[in-house]
Amino acid sequence: MTTTLLAASLPLVPLAAALAGLVLPLRSRRAAAILGVGSTGFTLLAAVLLALSGPAAGQFTLVSFIDVDITVGVRVDAIAALVAIAVGAVATAVQVYSVTYLHDDERYGPYAAQVSLFTAAMFTVVVASDLVQLLVGWEVMGICSYLLIGHDRRLPEAPAAAVKAFLVTRVGDVGFWIGVVLLGLAVGSFRIDDVLAAASGGEIGAVTLTAACLLLLAGVAGKSAQFPLHTWLPDAMAGPTPISALIHAATMVAAGVYVVGRLLPLYLASPVALAALAISAAITMLLGALAATAQDDIKRVLAWSTVSQIGYMAAALAVGSAAASTFHLLSHAAFKALLFLAAGAVIHAVGSNLMSRMGGSWRAGPVTFWTMTAGLAALVGLPPFAGFWSKESVLGAAWEAAAHGERVTSESGLPGAGGWFGPVPAGAPTPSWAAWLVLLSGLVTVLVTGWYATRLWLRTFFGDRRGEFSPHDPAPLMSWPLLALAVPSVVLGLVVALWPAGDAVTDGGGRFAYAPLAEAPSWVAFLPRFDPGLTVVVLALTVLGAAGAWVAWRRDTAADPARALGPARTTFARAFFLDEVQDFLVVRPARALARATRRADEQLIDGAVEGTGAGALRLGRLVAAAHRVGLPGYATAALLGAVLLGVAAVVTGVWA
């Protein structure tokens, strides 16, 4: 009961803070800051307590649509609790950081409230026990993202970026909702437990299941910025940097991956859906990394890097490993939030987002420099930083799936399998070609990641100072979150790797369960079996990429190493022109169709109505005119009438 309340408080407390914050007068900054930091800080605490106290479950029926009921509830297992900690931690860091970052913004109050609302929505997704409830959080996150991207009034591109972010994800959500409906119709309930139980019981037809899984993927691709619905994320960098850290890196964009992880038993029963996920993930990883190589805007580099890294999480799911995916989600949340906040500190000092205006600042801002360095090391996956372990576990899972053919990597369920997810459908295959695709793309991406991360590091901090600015570390309220987030970026992987494995196996409640996969097939294992050969290959690729960037930079420390890309540079910088493709295939036709529809509606349909009116008037005038004749005419007409009447009388008389 206590744990249930604790879980319920995760979305409810920030929601209350958000509603209170939205009705505060604009000038009460202090109250807004207290509400924002206080509510997110509370959720961090609650999430930690929840993770320690074990699973929580409980629900009630919200409303009945007669054929189907909507329930609302919580369903927190170990993975949900861990993701909740990540959300709470990043949200708290961002709220603290924003107090200083937005110190001269008179709309800080609504901003802080919207961050709280976003946090509430994310927690709704994390703890939801019902797919419709999950959708509520899902879409509210989207609208918060929209509001916050459009926050900065000085950026002319912000409103368009905000609209694009919401619309692209909304297009994906058309599929998401239809997928949810198909599941609800097949099962007769939207409860996640019921859906998973029905899937494992074989109650959902194969075609329906595959269709639903693919449709859900559309929504996931939108929210998690996966190919081909990834185009909104780089533009979303028009939002304030803390928002990029919270929404567009650490939490919301990971929500899609999290949801697939929750519903993984469905996907394990549908090889087609897994293959589709694998293809999308393989393309996304590499595309994002390549696009990151040629950006000049530091935030856009990080944005494309996010696209690429979420591709890794999706790739882990595609080879059936929710554990590896969640592990990477957690470590990415830490180091990417850190990278964005550190980038924000750099931007704050430099006064520009462009790396061509930075450089030569590493001595002057040690906190910024060292925390950012730690974040980048985690991103490229240097041991012992967090990203090394999590990326290794993703690639390890892919390697296992590829090398051992068509079977699920090994884990057959998520934590607390006793009754939470039910038995997992047997024999769930990722096609082996899909696993190979993921593995190869993942390895190439490692190389490219090493390259672009090194370029970012060198361009931002080293060489001559290329702009008019005095580098410095930010104020304490901005430095502390950097230092706090640096801790998990460095040690999270080690902690997970060294966690006593035996502990979880004996714990029936579904607490942390880090047992090796082979020993405990029904548990989450964050680390798949390490393959030393794979590790060596990965590290070699990383070093190769980093060295490549360093060599290119060394030749001329003032120039952009991206010139080494040669003719490919423009293509990468424009991200393979997919924005233009989208514009050509979707945006313009939609606009043209809208204009044509409006014309048709006004001219044809309303024209017919107005025409009927005008026609009736004209007819009336004609008839009236026909009646306006001279006296002889009237006499003739009267006579004619009399004759007609007479004839009629005679005829009816005869017939009667």
Next chain:
Amino acid sequence: MSVLLVATLAIPALGAIAAGAMPHRLGFAARVVATVAAGLAFLTSFGLILGDRTWFSYGEPVIRPWHEVDLEWAPGLDLGFHIGVDGISWPLVALTTLLTLLCCAYTLWKEPECGGGKNLLALLLVIEVGILGVFMALDLVLFFVFFEVVLLPMYAVIADWGGPNRRHAARKFVLYTLLGSVLLLVGVFTVAAAAGTADLVELSAAGGDGIARGVQIAAFTLLALAFAVKSPLWPLHTWLPDAHTEAPTVGSVILAGVLLKMGTYGLIRVAGVVPAGAEALAPALGVLAVAAILIGSLVCLAQTELKRLIAYSSVGHMGFVLLGIATLTATGFQAALIGNIAHGVITGLLFFLAGAIKDRFHTGDLAELGGLRERMPLLSGILGYAAIASLGLPGLAGFWGEAFSIYAALGLGGGFWMVLGVLAAIGAAVTAAYFLRLLRQVTHGPASGAVVAAECGPVAVGELVAWGPLVVLALALGLVPGLVLWLTQSPVEALMRVIP
């Protein structure tokens, strides 16, 4: 408790007479009288919920009013004055009294520029009587009578207090809907002649028994056409953009908020009267509903005038309601009923806001508006909220009706309804597109010339009083859709007993 029922109808009628009869120099007092009458009607309509709402599903009639009054009216013609409320009609009754009260309060604060506020309020109260009568009538002939009562006062409201092109719009409104009324009358008499009674309770209990299938189809066609004009259903909608654009703010609010619901409410009622007819025509209704969703939202995407855009958005939203009805399923009806209420609340709010913007900046042209949040952050914040609610964001009122009419359509299975469901879902995405386009043009960016130049006060208390309840309701219904659906559940389940 049937006193309350009569009082809910009589109080606004008396208020209208009193306000209309008071001399012009007592204009403000007359407006106070009208507002008090609207407030009392609002209270009595809430009192109606106190009745006996127990439900015995077996052996009970399909319509089981909480309260009813059944008087003989014209015994020679076998006409009864039979009124009552049940779970299907009560939310609409409450919405009607609420919106009328808000419109009265708004007019109390701000008299129309051309004057005559007391007459405007008197007419609004007459319209309220008509609409309440429609929702309460348990006799088809009485239903028709109340349906007609609404028409001429609304004509006068548009023609006397409307925008520059008001005469034309008012004439188009009245002629178009009169055409619908003729069909309604013929439909009512077709049913009454075939069944030997016009009493809705008896008719629904019979569920079409004793009416030949051909007659049912003919009757439903006539009635559905009449309601389609009112709702409005594509392609019978073109009176609506003109009427909304030209009507004064309070006229638009009542028109969109509750007047349109007379059509969808009527459809649900007559679906139980001639179920075979409804079944035969449901696919056609579904196709037109989806056409309304798609065409309405596409037109909005290319629309350049604020009030016209909101008017066209009504076409799309009512399309979702009609799609829910067309499925003839319990879920579809539930979705339609909450969709009705949600649209009334949200679009009512949107028209209030559009009125506030046009009053201040004297233009509704989207190209001339811009940067509203720089000049009026509160107004633009509420506009953003209303637009987001209207695009069907989960957690706000608009979501449930739209999402579950799609659910109901997909639930029927088969290629035909699947395609309709998917197209409706795509329409929901286009809806998001045009509302975000609206917000981008009106609220974002640098303040436009018109916005900078206008001399305008901040949001007034009178406006907040009118908007506040709608803002709260849009959130409350989104979080607790049961506020409507708990009430409608039993009547809809009962109705399903006669619908195949």
